[in-house]
Amino acid sequence: MNQKKSKFLVSCLIFGYAFLYIPIFLLIIYSFNYSPLLPVWGGFSTRWYTRLLESPEVWSATALSLQIAFISATVATVFGTLAGLALARLGRFRGKTVFTGMISAPLVMPEVITGLSLLLLFITLWQLTGWPEQRGMMTITIAHITFAMAYVAVIVQSRLAGTNQALEEAAMDLGAKPLRVLTDITIPMLAPGMMAGWLLAFTLSLDDLIIASFVSGPGSTTLPMLIYSRIRLGLKPDINALATILIVSVAIGVLVAGWIMLRQQKQRALLANQ
Amino acid sequence: MSTQASSDGESQVDYTHTPWLDPSATPFIQIKNINKQFGAFTAVSDVSLDIYKGELFALLGGSGCGKTTLLRMLAGFEKPSSGSILIDGVDMGGIPPYERPVNMMFQSYALFPHMNVEKNIAYGLKREGVAKAERTERTKEILNMVELAEFAKRKPHQLSGGQRQRVALARALIKRPKVLLLDEPLAALDKRLREQTQFELMNIQEKLGITFVVVTHDQEEAMTLATRIAVMDKGNFEQIGTPAQIYENPRSRFIASFIGSANLLECTVVEREGNMYSVSQSSNSQAILVEYDGDLSIGANVTVAVRPEKIRVEKRSAVSSAVADGHNQLNGIVKEMAYLGRLSTYHIVTENDVMIEVTSPNQARYRDGNHPIDWDDEVTINFAPQSAVLLTE
Numbered sequence: 130m131n132q133k134k135s136k137f138l139v140s141c142l143i144f145g146y147a148f149l150y151i152p153i154f155l156l157i158i159y160s161f162n163y164s165p166l167l168p169v170w171g172g173f174s175t176r177w178y179t180r181l182l183e184s185p186e187v188w189s190a191t192a193l194s195l196q197i198a199f200i201s202a203t204v205a206t207v208f209g210t211l212a213g214l215a216l217a218r219l220g221r222f223r224g225k226t227v228f229t230g231m232i233s234a235p236l237v238m239p240e241v242i243t244g245l246s247l248l249l250l251f252i253t254l255w256q257l258t259g260w261p262e263q264r265g266m267m268t269i270t271i272a273h274i275t276f277a278m279a280y281v282a283v284i285v286q287s288r289l290a291g292t293n294q295a296l297e298e299a300a301m302d303l304g305a306k307p308l309r310v311l312t313d314i315t316i317p318m319l320a321p322g323m324m325a326g327w328l329l330a331f332t333l334s335l336d337d338l339i340i341a342s343f344v345s346g347p348g349s350t351t352l353p354m355l356i357y358s359r360i361r362l363g364l365k366p367d368i369n370a371l372a373t374i375l376i377v378s379v380a381i382g383v384l385v386a387g388w389i390m391l392r393q394q395k396q397r398a399l400l401a402n403q
Numbered sequence: 404m405s406t407q408a409s410s411d412g413e414s415q416v417d418y419t420h421t422p423w424l425d426p427s428a429t430p431f432i433q434i435k436n437i438n439k440q441f442g443a444f445t446a447v448s449d450v451s452l453d454i455y456k457g458e459l460f461a462l463l464g465g466s467g468c469g470k471t472t473l474l475r476m477l478a479g480f481e482k483p484s485s486g487s488i489l490i491d492g493v494d495m496g497g498i499p500p501y502e503r504p505v506n507m508m509f510q511s512y513a514l515f516p517h518m519n520v521e522k523n524i525a526y527g528l529k530r531e532g533v534a535k536a537e538r539t540e541r542t543k544e545i546l547n548m549v550e551l552a553e554f555a556k557r558k559p560h561q562l563s564g565g566q567r568q569r570v571a572l573a574r575a576l577i578k579r580p581k582v583l584l585l586d587e588p589l590a591a592l593d594k595r596l597r598e599q600t601q602f603e604l605m606n607i608q609e610k611l612g613i614t615f616v617v618v619t620h621d622q623e624e625a626m627t628l629a630t631r632i633a634v635m636d637k638g639n640f641e642q643i644g645t646p647a648q649i650y651e652n653p654r655s656r657f658i659a660s661f662i663g664s665a666n667l668l669e670c671t672v673v674e675r676e677g678n679m680y681s682v683s684q685s686s687n688s689q690a691i692l693v694e695y696d697g698d699l700s701i702g703a704n705v706t707v708a709v710r711p712e713k714i715r716v717e718k719r720s721a722v723s724s725a726v727a728d729g730h731n732q733l734n735g736i737v738k739e740m741a742y743l744g745r746l747s748t749y750h751i752v753t754e755n756d757v758m759i760e761v762t763s764p765n766q767a768r769y770r771d772g773n774h775p776i777d778w779d780d781e782v783t784i785n786f787a788p789q790s791a792v793l794l795t796e
Contacts (some may be wrong), residue, residue: 151642295513298480301500302507303578317517396516396560
């Protein structure tokens with residue numbers, strides 16, 4: 130194993146990661162640029178961050194985004210867990226493969242189409258029932274639940290597929306009724322998967338621009354929408370600062386989710402080996 | 404061992420250890436014409452079985468023979484396609500697993516990974532609604548029984564395989580079930596631990612008097628543990644009996660070769676004198692004399708089954724009178740030999756080109772380390788007519 134690392138492979142690695150991360154690092158560096166002109170380096174400064182904090186628009190957009198992300202991640206986790214449970218534990222039934230495939234379809238569906246279809250849904254609903262009267266936080270939240278739920282369901286399902294159904298049977302054998310089995314055994318077993326799913330749903334919702342643009346209404350501007358609209362008015366360095374904050378928070382979310390999944394995987398491997 | 408006259412001299416028989424022979428005993432578990440289909444596949448096909456209170460009954464068979472499915476039907480995890488199961492006189496049809504008076508020890512133990520040993524064991528009592536004080540006490544009691552008191556606060560992944568097995572056993576026993584079901588209870592343990600645990604299991608079973616039903620693929624395990632064994636194949640019971648009955652009187656070729664090993668010789672009956680049958684493999688080969696109580700006509704096709712340890716082997720240059728005067732003498736050459744310490748196994752090819760397996764205990768000590776019978780030695784083997792079994796199935 131202590132062979133010299135192949136120079137070719139090392140340069141491949143460097144090139145690949147450079148390709149991925151140089152743009153992001155550039156953005157982070159420029160967010161500390163004193164100069165208001167984007168391509169001109171005017172020295173290190175945090176003035177754009179300060180300006181950002183002073184803007185009420187940014188604050189309200191951030192608050193809205195966080196609220197939507199929190200609610201939609203929570204609801205999506207509940208729904209997604211139920212869907213994942215059903216798919217993993219219902220046994221074999223006609224069309225199971227189709228259903229399993231269908232749950233992951235929103236993962237690959239172009240967001241433009243998801244957004245458009247949801248917009249149509251809300252318009253139809255409004256015409257039929259008079260609700261929702263206007264589009265805003267509520268409609269964005271619902272939209273985010275629908276696509277985040279698919280992610281949670283996939284995570285939960287794969288987690289359940291890897292666990293031993295005998296645990297649930299053992300609980301039942303010891304006198305636990307099915308609902309008890311769910312709360313005593315299944316949910317604790319799924320908790321790490323649900324946590325990872327929640328974090329993923331949260332970051333997805335925080336990130337989303339396209340779907341939100343379709344289903345939002347006047348007065349409800351999420352953070353990504355704000356960034357996008359400002360960029361269209363011309364590039365200003367404070368957007369770099371905002372984007373940097375967003376990148377850092379999303380990265381933390383993804384890292385924590387990954388760490389949770391890795392830890393439980395190790396634990397499971399440990400248990401399986403013994 | 405099976406029957407025994409009572410002390411007052413009457414002709415009463417004591418059936419304490421053999422309840423299945425007692426015509427007046429009521430079976431504790433009654434399996435009546437159970438059938439289980441998975442789609443087009445028949446896992447268990449129309450089997451009936453009575454198990455008596457206090458028995459340690461083993462369901463033995465290879466993978467896919469239906470033994471686990473039968474156990475799962477007893478536990479309530481699978482519904483029989485037809486037929487019924489009665490435990491202590493109560494029909495289990497429609498009774499869910501959580502209301503049955505049985506507990507199961509799972510093959511992989513299925514210990515709850517997020518609970519410590521104590522909580523795992525107490526879980527059944529908690530669900531039963533037993534008060535905390537009693538729960539603690541009973542858990543402590545059973546922890547002592549399985550010698551795990553100092554591990555009460557550990558999580559399952561911090562235990563060794565043997566310790567986990569004991570936690571699983573304690574968890575399944577704490578509710579004092581009428582029947583304990585054990586799915587391959589020792590399969591995950593290494594050989595030494597397995598042998599030790601076998602006896603522990605038997606002790607616990609005897610102490611508590613709970614009826615055990617064990618599923619296993621390991622015939623040695625079944626023979627050691629069980630009062631009776633049901634050998635399963637393709638969803639059917641091939642034979643039900645005590646270990647000795649099954650080993651000494653296999654009902655079919657399948658049983659003879661599945662339980663232990665046996666030399667199976669395809670023969671036809673050539674002569675009969677009372678219950679002594681003379682059979683031979685072909686017209687020019689030497690006849691084999693076998694004692695058999697059934698009725699077979701001349702020319703019938705049979706299989707002679709002889710256990711390897713029931714055959715004597717001696718060097719032809721030094722044949723003793725016991726072999727020389729005995730029946731069923733065959734000459735052959737040692738093709739393979741394995742010295743296993745307490746015994747040796749020989750593969751001997753006879754003069755009419757049949758391979759016979761013989762094992763013989765190494766009673767004498769070979770001081771110079773040389774085995775008296777070796778590869779390519781000319782040997783004579785023999786076995787008594789009573790040692791062989793005639794099989795027609």
